[in-house]
Amino acid sequence: MYGFYFDRTYFLLIIAALISLGASALLKKTYSTYSRVRSHSGLTGEETARRILRSAGINDVQVVAVQGSLTDHYDPRSHKVCLSETTYGQTSLAAVSVAAHECGHAIQHAHNYAPLNIRSAIVPVANIGANLSWPIFVVGLILSMRPVLMIGILMFSLAVLFQLVTLPVEFNASSRALVMLEQTGTLSPEENKGARKVLTAAALTYVAALAGSVLQLLRMIALAGGNRRDD
């Protein structure tokens, strides 16, 4: 156990933390820049969402406001585009971009976009994997039992797989959003460049999360290897 607390694999966690900090700082900066730029159309996030959904021929999805900031999401079960208070009533490029992105998920759902379905299907196992992998892994380290360590690593891999499948879902929702913003005339091509920056910065946080998890997975593998040599 001594080696577990002071092992050299900690540098992997430090790299993961730096990647995550960098990505969230970029998103914060980009979001705050474009939350001060008002769109020429003057549409709010809510109005943008309704316009995009109508234009995409989607009539069974509601647009509702939810509390908090950065709580925007699409709920496929209730068919709702849920926009945070900061997105719902704002006319900034940031708000319009986020609203359009959530509609991108609604359009994916309507079109039966395969990665979205795969992602929904693996949510339960990914959650179990994320919650139980480390406890199981630590038990494996304490008992120096290789099969237990392997189960821990395998369970964590499920969480990594989930984050991997999240990437095409997020990038695709954003590209659909940008197409719809231009097609519906909500944003000019010039404004769309700003929207692209906001959505790219948001997508990069998912890439950073995946990178962080892969580094954690490497750390587990290194720890398991070291544990084997010790006994």
Ligand SMILES: [Zn+2]
């Ligand atoms: Zn999304």
